[in-house]
Amino acid sequence: MQQHHRRLARSASLIIVLLLGHSGAWAAVCANPGRDGQGGSDAVINSYFSGPDTQTLSSGTRTFSLTRQRGPAPLHPGDLALLLQVQGASINTANRTGYGQLQGHGLVAEWVRIDRVEGEQVWVQGGGSGGGLLHSYVNAPANREQGRRRWQLVRVPQYEHFSLQQDSRALSWDGYTGGVLAMDVRRKVALNGHRLSVAGAGFRGGPALSLQGALGRPADWRYPVPSVQDRQAGYGHHASKGEGVAGTPVLLLEVGKGYPDGDMGRGAPANAGGGGNGLDLSHQRLGNGGGGGNGSAGGHGMPVEGGGLGGHAAPRALVLGGGGGAAARRKGDGGQGGAGGGLLLIRAAGLQGQGELDLRGAAGSAAGDVGSGGGSGGTLWLDLPVTDSLAITPEHAGGAGAKGGGQGGDGQLLARGERQWPGFQPLAVAGAEAGFRCRPAGHWITGVLFEDNGVGDGQAFNQRRDGDEAPLPGLTLTLRDPASDWQKTTTSGASGAFQFRLSEAQSRSQTLRLSLMLPEGWLLPALPALNGEPGHRHGNQIRWQLTASADRHSGPLPVGLIAEPSWQAPVDTALLPGSTAVLAFEYQAPVTGQVQFHSDHPAVRGLLMDRSCSGDSEQWQSGQNAGWPVSAGERLCVRVPVRFDGQATRIPVTATTLPHNTPADFIIAPQQTSVKILPGS
Template structure:
């Protein structure tokens, strides 16, 4: 009896073997995969992710493979074989001038990628991504706020790799605390079953501006930004306006343990990027007060009241994996209250399907009130889905912004994103690079893979070994067909830039039925040897090659190596005009399709012999006549044959034949002799 743990270990080894084979066959075609299904059955825990970040000033450059992690939240440790999401949570730059353009984005750098954890030793982590040398594709920065830019933070989120994910209770993200959190991410080899429960990141995003009781200072009703009071000033109640919310461009100082907040001040009605602005005090005594603005994300947050002093709503966030912006606080004179609501978090689902009744909750939190003023609501969060292309989406995500309290602004709606183009209403495409989803690495249905290349021995490779090596070229753009001969169902695909192809069948399409994979050989190409697919040798039908296979669930067919050989390139010169009795030397050009030998021959009486010109320089290498000896050629080599002729005066066509003799060709494989000709016409 095989235990569940042993089963998943075997699955992981199977996936690793498949990827290794694909890498061996087709260079860097295969995606990075972790260990699909290694965490077994999920859905019984309320919190499934763990969160990590590095030192306060650590920068990760593109290509990085190893870095430090110094802070963790969540119960599951990071270990080799884990899947993780690395993302720049904060890092946007914005306009900080004290006028109406305050807070507009100037750049964001909010990148993200999936990585596989290869090794963990103490605080040191080795990761593999989709960048140069298997390192990170993007760069990531942890840095405190400066006079030019707000605080920058990245985090690494451990993402469980479930075989099944069937919710037994609501699952949620730990809220963002300024360092980590705010993300709920799951990778499922099969389907996510909600069972009436919710996946929730509601209120888990950027934090709202905290309320602060102030007696007034020298702020103006028209201020877009104003310095936050020092600790001593806070104790005396000296200061003006209310705190802005937290967002992609930084964190207000009142939410920090130490350091600086937004450049040139954290208070006032200007909205910093997707965070809501704080309400302004409309007089020097801080008696007439403005409400906070709502946080933004997929849409702008609502403005706080009154029009002349309420905090502005947060701006639209860039299309990226972002947290909803925090709402701005309301201005206060005494007592606490009027705080901004937190934004919704980030929810990512990679699965073979999403089914059942339940909820995807990305709502921003409401602002709070004290007296007649209130904070702005948090912006809605961001949903990102990676599901099979054929899946419909029967669940409506709730990504509304939080309500503003009293006269506080409503939070803006969140973002709905998906891998690739989708027809789901309201969704926008966003690709996230790096390690592939488990259901793509090892689908629960049937997976068929292979690679097409020239198995000709180019660049020191070995011809006819059914393996792409040396400098053998890939063959992109060739069409393959998978069909069910009984039902008539058919699916086609083409080889990609590296020559690789794949078919993926869902569990519903993998019922053990017999299917047929076929390739129509392109003009001028031959398949010297028929490789086997799952032990079944291919069959030739004219210019088509076919393989039968059983479409069994949880099965991989392949990788199928298809090493083709092209016909030789053999080209005659343009037709020539000669005077009767005249002579000429005509140059024919040959390109070798495979390493081996070539013979040239012509029986035409006007041909006086053959001059070999290997470099096509116009200089003859050797005179040949009669039946020719073979000339050694390398795959892809170009050489010329110079043919001296004496013209008798009658129009004639002179044929020359090239016979290619491949080295180490399989038994029975030949390249048919190629003949081309030049026409000689009489002239004066």
């Protein structure tokens, strides 16, 4: 069965590539939809990978090293993976009010297919140049200007069905990997009353230290973290900031540096909460931590003059929720900031049943009379069919602050494309397509519209786009059910391609009608067949009938049009009686063949061919000529000598196009245009 699925996935991918090539408007990279079979019985479904601590992946990269792994499954060829820059934002680090404001983030992400794995080396197929990565990704330790930067690669299982038998969760972010729960389901996700959870799996809260005081000031926005020796002596000031997109406090790291110029103090670095300040030199009066931020900013810790600030709202991106800031502490336990929620991604043909999507941030903890900030809610990203409704309300609130600590901000709700779901914002994530798009569980209809005129090295009228034949974007097609009022429309993209995708519920083996209204000035030389069934003409409308069966593809339907000839007269002209003038008409050939020009008006003395439209005549013809050879797209001029007798008259000239190798019963109607001659003075 899996081999059957793989063959279908490859055939779907091949259809797209053959139809559009890499320049198509929706040309896709596909992995192996459904290869992991039935899902929903495992608590942890994702595996997480990252590379060396100083590895940079440039756009266009196809191969790189993976040196860290967590999770149940290794990578194999044909796997789908999500590559994302988890940390990498730069912030204002000045010790004043603007501390922590975002200056740039680089929090990019993309879907890739795994093509090959050898030891620590992996080869991927993406949507970038040469099949490589679209974006650049950086692993780097913190320096004096910027906190640490980290990317990770997440293996995303490709299920045929997903029916939850127990709660499923993400492994929590550990500073290198984790925090992401992602799935790709060819059919539907059934929650069955269970939970998909990334609650508290995001960026970590600031750790709390027992300190006796140092030389910090109540107004500090940042302050150096105490050394190991100072910590042992309790010498230091303020509380630690949380972790976020701009870096990690050094107390959460095995080795390395934390935020530039210090991890302690009330300033909030990007979406991480600020730590509470010590309000006197002996660390007796203490501030509470600020909440982490994501979709909204975190709440500030108390008191106003020294509490940690809430983390800023995160940019619209695939981000983990910000960790809460710690509470300043003199002795004892508690005061650690709450962790943010993680990142939940669902790509599926539908989402059904009751259950929970849990992205909540974790609550802060208290240390005596002070408390830390809660972590923010995480990020939900959905890729579902346009027709799918969302009956589930995601839980994405931030965690509560302890005592006077700040509440974590709400998470982000994101979806592919513009959606009408309340609270959702659009976010495109490029790269390998969803399995339900590569191999839809419902019915899939594809085609391409183009000029079948043989220009370049192409052959006209072969119902195949070749040579330099141009695509025809922006043409409208309609799919409707004649037995009901249901219909949907689409337009051909920049490559001339179009597609309709029906869900399983819409694919009931009913008869549908696909139609195209020929645009003005265009001709259809031959009626292509769809699934072996010929189309039908109804005036300028072309119709095809199909059966909308599930797990079926109709097409690709090649619709090759040609333009009517362009035949243009000069502007109306005034002449003196008895005078002679040469009037230039202009013709453009829609297809390779011959063209004949003719006028039987008595004022016309003959026809002069001016092939290059230079004003110089190539040859004189009288009456009906024998036919001039033309190539598709060629422009030429006909000069018409006229003797004017003084009476106003209109002089018509006819162009008859005779294409080579025309299909049976196809002709191009003669084109007539005219110029009016008026008496001048």
